[in-house]
Amino acid sequence: MDRVSKLAQQKAVVIFSKSTCCMCHAIKTLFYELGVSPAIHELDEDPRGREMERALLSLGVSPSVPAVFIGGRLVDSTNTIMSLHLNGSLVPMLKAAGAIWL
Structure with a gap:
């Protein structure tokens, strides 16, 4: 759990992923495109x-x-990220965290 917490603070956006996961790829692509x-x-x-992975599951992911942290805070996985993006909340959240400067 400590390792996940430390890594989650590493940058404005931190994604825990698996290289073979198609939903992980979609989330990473979304962030790159933003x-x-x-x-x-x-x-x-x-x-x-x-x-x-066990630590992420214990956090409720x-x-x-994919498990996404923005500004060190767990945002959750694909459904939450896509919902935030579609309702227009994701970009302001990314700006507030210092991940983008649009």
Whole structure:
């Protein structure tokens, strides 16, 4: 849990992902298209990935990936991110966190 918390503070946007997950790819693409340069942690490529995945599940992220932190705060996964984007809340949240300057 401590590792996830520390990594979540690393940048304005932090994404815990798996390299083979199509929803993870979609979320990463969305952030790139918005001009965000997130820190990405591929759990399936990290020796401690299983441990981090369990920590994310204990935080209530289900499924465990993609798990998105904005400004160090857990925003959740695909459904929440897409809902925020569609209702116009995501960009202001990213601006407030210092992830973009539009």
